[in-house]
Amino acid sequence: MKKKITNKILWIFAVGQFGWSLLSGIISTWLVHLYTGNTEAGSTNGIFSNLITQHPLIASITLFGIITAVGRIFDAVTDPLIASWSDRSNYKGGRRIPFMKAVAIPFALCTVGVFVLPSTSSTTANNIIIFTLLMLFYLFMTIYCTPYNALIAELGDTQKNRINVSTYISFTYIAGFSIATFMPNLAGMLENAVGKENSIRLAIGILSAVAAIAMLIPAFVIKEREYIDSKPVKTPAFRSLLATFKDAQFRRFVYSDVIYFLAVTLFQTGLADFETNLMGIDSDKTFLLTVLMTVISLSLYPVVNRLAPKLGKKNIIITGFFAYAGVFLITALSTSAMVGTVHIFGIIVAVLAGIPMAILGILPQACVADVSELNTLKTGEDRSGMFFAARTFAMKLGQALSMLIYTSVTAKKLAESGEEVVTSGQYRTVAFIATAACLTGAFLFFLYKEKNILSTITELKEQKEQ
Numbered sequence: 292m293k294k295k296i297t298n299k300i301l302w303i304f305a306v307g308q309f310g311w312s313l314l315s316g317i318i319s320t321w322l323v324h325l326y327t328g329n330t331e332a333g334s335t336n337g338i339f340s341n342l343i344t345q346h347p348l349i350a351s352i353t354l355f356g357i358i359t360a361v362g363r364i365f366d367a368v369t370d371p372l373i374a375s376w377s378d379r380s381n382y383k384g385g386r387r388i389p390f391m392k393a394v395a396i397p398f399a400l401c402t403v404g405v406f407v408l409p410s411t412s413s414t415t416a417n418n419i420i421i422f423t424l425l426m427l428f429y430l431f432m433t434i435y436c437t438p439y440n441a442l443i444a445e446l447g448d449t450q451k452n453r454i455n456v457s458t459y460i461s462f463t464y465i466a467g468f469s470i471a472t473f474m475p476n477l478a479g480m481l482e483n484a485v486g487k488e489n490s491i492r493l494a495i496g497i498l499s500a501v502a503a504i505a506m507l508i509p510a511f512v513i514k515e516r517e518y519i520d521s522k523p524v525k526t527p528a529f530r531s532l533l534a535t536f537k538d539a540q541f542r543r544f545v546y547s548d549v550i551y552f553l554a555v556t557l558f559q560t561g562l563a564d565f566e567t568n569l570m571g572i573d574s575d576k577t578f579l580l581t582v583l584m585t586v587i588s589l590s591l592y593p594v595v596n597r598l599a600p601k602l603g604k605k606n607i608i609i610t611g612f613f614a615y616a617g618v619f620l621i622t623a624l625s626t627s628a629m630v631g632t633v634h635i636f637g638i639i640v641a642v643l644a645g646i647p648m649a650i651l652g653i654l655p656q657a658c659v660a661d662v663s664e665l666n667t668l669k670t671g672e673d674r675s676g677m678f679f680a681a682r683t684f685a686m687k688l689g690q691a692l693s694m695l696i697y698t699s700v701t702a703k704k705l706a707e708s709g710e711e712v713v714t715s716g717q718y719r720t721v722a723f724i725a726t727a728a729c730l731t732g733a734f735l736f737f738l739y740k741e742k743n744i745l746s747t748i749t750e751l752k753e754q755k756e757q
Contacts, residue, residue, distance in 0.1 A: 309467040
């Protein structure tokens, strides 16, 4: 008899999500902001821009556009390989936990290296260093997140546990992302001691250390084999991947999921730039808006958790897409007129963004777990690692397209003054693209047939018990 999976275990598991989302938030929020954009006194925007190539390298594609494009090709190979390795493994500590233990510290160190090591006197050398480190960052993220996400389905052994664990990891995901936006504030506390640039690097180092500890907590506390009766699968990696994408319901989910990650990454990547360049908010005040956004989102978690079984995950997710579209449209139309010390558009965006953050942070993982469980019941093979790897690939594909779009649209242009700058119109264009992406994602998700999936799961379980 395996131990009962309790909410305490699910919360301990969710701490790992805080760790990796903090590292992901550092890269997605601050990488482009610190290495590109307009350098101004008192701002962190573009503070490291002199270290790497700023001009487009191929057509209108910038260095970061190339990095992310190559990174996704790299992920197309590594994601299914890591997922298959995890699904087929039979380690003493389980199929998932050993991977999380091994890679948590290298993952955090690599994140720090992205902002510390590309500081030579050679721009070419810095380009190569940052390219290499970001490839390693994505690899380590895959090695940690693919087994970690597979545990969502395995620890979510009932519909109640599935929605609960999705809620808890969404909470810790938002917490990690929010803490990542605190980086300039932490750097400001350290600036007098070590200088502006080094204070940023030190702040990132401190946050990455916290992330590493968080990622190791579930890896050492949860004894996987005490809770999960997992057996290694025999299907080879790419045959397993093909079988995963042959699942029609999963394909319908993934189509909209790619669009979701495209839009949300545009939001995360451009948030600091939208707030500072379109709304006229100082960079050290952006954290306050993130806190407001987080509080709104967290307050809605119990509502989403309770409504999902009643209204259906599909209907609520579609609502989330439309809500995000409204957030991006308001962002695109915002101006720099100030009201008090914080711009009114910033407050509106922070409040409204909390709604889709709560919805789309919780429910998509539960949808993948549903499809994975149905596949397990039909085939007798638990390939949850591959299902979540395919979703991770969708996430990274959306992020890659987002980075390609963002860096291309916001590439510096020659102004009338003779300076090369990024205009507010370029940032608005990004926000309009994100609006269109969210509307597309909503319409695509209408194709997903949640009722059929859940009813079939119930039927197959009843047959198995007879």
